[in-house]
Amino acid sequence: MSRADVLVSADWAEQNLNTPGVVFVEVDEDTSAYDGGHIAGAVKLDWQTDLQDQVRRDFVNKEQFEALLSAKGIGNDDTVVLYGGNNNWFAAYAYWYFKLYGHGDVKLLDGGRKKWELDGRALTADAVSRDKTDYKAKDQDLSIRAFRDEVVDAIGKKNLVDVRSPDEFSGKLLAPAHLPQEQSQRAGHIPTALNVPWSKAANEDGTFRSDDELAKLYGDEGLDDGKDTIAYCRIGERSSHTWFALHELLGHQNVKNYDGSWTEYGSLVGVPVEKNV
Amino acid sequence: MCGAPSQSPALPAGIDIEKETVLYGAVSKAGAPVPGAYVRLLDGTGEFTAEVVTSATGDYRFFAAPGAWTLSVLHKDGKVRREVSATGPGLVEVALELA
Numbered sequence A: 001m002s003r004a005d006v007l008v009s010a011d012w013a014e015q016n017l018n019t020p021g022v023v024f025v026e027v028d029e030d031t032s033a034y035d036g037g038h039i040a041g042a043v044k045l046d047w048q049t050d051l052q053d054q055v056r057r058d059f060v061n062k063e064q065f066e067a068l069l070s071a072k073g074i075g076n077d078d079t080v081v082l083y084g085g086n087n088n089w090f091a092a093y094a095y096w097y098f099k100l101y102g103h104g105d106v107k108l109l110d111g112g113r114k115k116w117e118l119d120g121r122a123l124t125a126d127a128v129s130r131d132k133t134d135y136k137a138k139d140q141d142l143s144i145r146a147f148r149d150e151v152v153d154a155i156g157k158k159n160l161v162d163v164r165s166p167d168e169f170s171g172k173l174l175a176p177a178h179l180p181q182e183q184s185q186r187a188g189h190i191p192t193a194l195n196v197p198w199s200k201a202a203n204e205d206g207t208f209r210s211d212d213e214l215a216k217l218y219g220d221e222g223l224d225d226g227k228d229t230i231a232y233c234r235i236g237e238r239s240s241h242t243w244f245a246l247h248e249l250l251g252h253q254n255v256k257n258y259d260g261s262w263t264e265y266g267s268l269v270g271v272p273v274e275k276n277v
Numbered sequence B: 001m002c003g004a005p006s007q008s009p010a011l012p013a014g015i016d017i018e019k020e021t022v023l024y025g026a027v028s029k030a031g032a033p034v035p036g037a038y039v040r041l042l043d044g045t046g047e048f049t050a051e052v053v054t055s056a057t058g059d060y061r062f063f064a065a066p067g068a069w070t071l072s073v074l075h076k077d078g079k080v081r082r083e084v085s086a087t088g089p090g091l092v093e094v095a096l097e098l099a
Helices: A010-015 A062-072 A086-100 A112-118 A148-154 A166-170 A211-220 A238-249 A261-265
Strands: A022-028 A043-046 A079-083 A105-109 A159-162 A229-232 A255-257 B021-029 B038-042 B048-053 B059-064 B067-075 B078-086 B090-093
Touching: A010 A112, A022 A086, A043 A062, A079 A086, A079 A112, A086 A105, A086 A112, A086 A238, A105 A112, A112 B038, A112 B067, A148 A229, A148 A261, A159 A238, A211 A238, A229 A238, A229 A261, A238 A255, B021 B067, B021 B078, B038 B059, B048 B059, B078 B090
Parallel strands: A022 A043, A022 A079, A079 A105, A159 A229, A229 A255, B021 B090
Antiparallel strands: B021 B059, B038 B048, B038 B067, B067 B078
């Protein structure tokens, strides 16, 4: 695995908009962004309605994922290039999600929508339709997904990386500051977690920092290469970004994303919590 | 915006202004609102806290907390950076002009 296998530049994307077998997929938190303008030919995935079960708090199951990708016209052999707003948070989440269901060739557009827009590259509101496929997913690869009991057991043993902002980590804020702060769960973080905000892995235009910079960042913060790692944030999207940096770019083994993240952990009864404010 | 009276930000239902610290305003260039600008909120140490894209009317909004903050804006037509301090809960308007 190398950077070129998992990350494409905006130049590459622009040159491959019409390449057969390459499908661009936009995934946003603000799901209206796509409708206002998207990369030509890109299809849209809604991280809430498409990727989450609408009753239980969990992902759509394998059959639902197959139906979703089939309807979007994505085939098993396609190269899927994901991008989105918010510095690719939800695109990185979708990347991890595609890997969870075993898709072969998936890549992130470095810098996502932000870099694309700052470069002044073209967006279009033209409707996109693709022929349906018969997509077959694999069972979830649980080597990259952590659940709550494993996280509690990891305290003091594995690397726990809290990738939220320092104010969320300390307990000053409960959510990123573009979201309302009123929530019922406790504020703070999991004891022994390192606080390495996802943003330290990115440049201001949304592109990832170089492999050397990333290796230095996590080394300096005290991440122990010899231990397994679990990354978490508030709902699992920013931690997907860090999971991507650690697992896909730096090639660390045994890195999991805890998608339950703080909205689950901070609501559990009886677990230890640290708060610094 | 051309001397128009400042307007309160549009807030989601159920927001308690007595408790929330809302930083808001509009991004403009030569007096005209700039939609699609990337507005980043940095904390007192310069660390990233949140980022939004301005609306069709150039507006942005953050739910922060009392304290010192920096607003940093990127757009293909310019950028701007401003320090701001919020003394307590309530509305804090910061107009941002691209240079």
